[in-house]
Amino acid sequence: MSHATDADGSDGQPKKAGLFDIRNIIGALLALYGVILTLAGLLGEHEPEKTGDVNANLWTGLALLAVGLGFFGWARLRPIVVPPDVEAPDDDPVRPGPQRKRPPAH
């Protein structure tokens, strides 16, 4: 969280969470939904008899786009620094996935 110097931090700088920062994932999904719904609102059937004369797809699409971009911006402005050694997460008893296929750690 300290100082944002370079984008990727591969050269000895503190390493940022980057693409897999949860905020970028949220931002990507919401922005993608936003674009699709905005296009559907502009190009598709409007169906005013359902929504009571509001172009719901368009407005929701624009809002999602704004929120998605907001998450991207937040992740850029305040990057999360990943510590140099991240241990593999423990198996979580209430939500285990299949065994991770990773070579044993030495």
Added chain:
Amino acid sequence: MGPHDLTGTVTPMATLIDANWLDYLLVAIYFAFVLGIGVMARRSVSDSIDFFLSGRSLPAWVTGLAFISANLGAVEIMGMSANGAQLGLPTFHYFWVGAVPAMLFLGVVMMPFYYGSKVRSVPEFMYRRFGTGAHLVNAISFAVAQLLIAGVNLALLAGIVRALLGWPIWVSLIVAGAVVLSYITLGGLSAAIYNEVLQFFVIVASLLPLTLIGLNRVGGWDGLTDKINAASDDASSGSDAPSAEQQLNAWPGEALSGFDSPLLSVIGIVFGLGFVLSFGYWTTNFVEVQRAMASDSISAARKTPIIGAFPKMFVPFIVIVPGMISAVLVTEMIELKSGGSPEGGASGEGVAYNDALLLLMRDVLPNGLLGLAIAGLLAAFMAGMAANISAFNTVFSYDLWQRYIRKDHSDDYYLRIGRLATVGATVIAIFTAQIALGYDNVMNYLQTLFGFFNAPLFATFILGMFWKRMTPTAGWVGLVAGTLSAIAVDRAAAAGAFELSGQGVAFLAASVAFVVDIVLSVVVSLVTKPKPAAELRGLVYSETPREDRTDPHEAEMPWYRRTAPLAGIALAMVLVLNFAF
């Protein structure tokens, strides 16, 4: 697409919801994200994913959202909107008297014991505090509860499959079961933190527009209250809907508690729903508690449910209000509420209150937004059921099979048992789903189950945590007697021994279970031998030194990052909300 068949009659094979390619595209994108991250997590493509999944120093907003998202499934979305459609505003008590105070209590009082003792499941805590008897009883009842609740999630999931594709309900159940099984097998749970946070945003992104469009259609809040008043005046004598006045005021909530007297009703809601059921649910439900256990310090673990409480207090506006709108806007719901029995519905056996949200989606969401809503619902029910099945799997293979049936086998052996348990649990859930389908309002069923399982558990936990004299024998006797007494109350009500509408029977059963458990535990403790005090450190309040219960660094944090002030603000906000409605 044919939006005009809305008003026409629904033929048996017609689908309830008309989805088109755009909707399926949005659903597909969601699953591509979720499964994609799951695959990358298992292949360890990035340190960042490991970092987020290990959760050792995650920002508190992430764990807080994961915490409420783990619960924002069937109970919340379908149950609360069904309740809203049937009973109106008193349903808000589930959030403002129930969940939020319980989450604050969990953070402030109980979390230090969970976090400090490093237990990974409820039965494990029971084992450490009380030994074998209570552990065995609790492991069995926990496993049964997970199977029954998985049935609820599966029934709702199958309802959506049926609404989309028009298949018979039993085919839909099997298909939904197969979908959940492949979701678990493909690693749908391995990127759980990502899934849960994504799921939260998708659900809000679909329910918020649904609420706003719905309000627009009925003419705003005033239009909604006018229509509820008008519907109540028009209702036929066959209608069992509560009066408009009861639907539009949260207190005293006679329709919810089933008591005729306002005073008894308030007591029933505060003690039955608020104290016993909700505290019991939130403080002993490790599917949620587990989210907080992954944080980096006691302070962060305690703040997880407290931060979750802030969004939680506003969730009812996007789940209960749509239910209320549905009851005055959707033709079938109006007919149902005025005493009729319209055809159709997700179960295929007539429209039920459970269908309130799906029918509203059908009537007000254009294609596009409809797909977003379907993605959110599918995600919530699937993740919910997968979590039940996994919790069952863990308790079955380690707490039951390994401890009591086959000890000292290899890890591979227990993993195989776990896989078999997963398949077995999914098949059993197809049958327990039939029980859930028998309830017109799934909330009644869920609260009944929580009364059976969580209320006695909460009594035993709270007594065991604060009274070091409580003995191992009292531990299991209290649990067994509590559960049996709750079942007895429920069966007596079903047999017609007394009459309480709404969720009154569940509140009463939970309260009786709690009282029976406490009384018996105290009596049995006085005549049996307690555990030595030295073994109770970290498990009992008086035997746990203060430094084990608090975070030494917390005093250095600014006030808005400390546990107690945050909890105080949340409590003040929820009190304001209680008085405002």
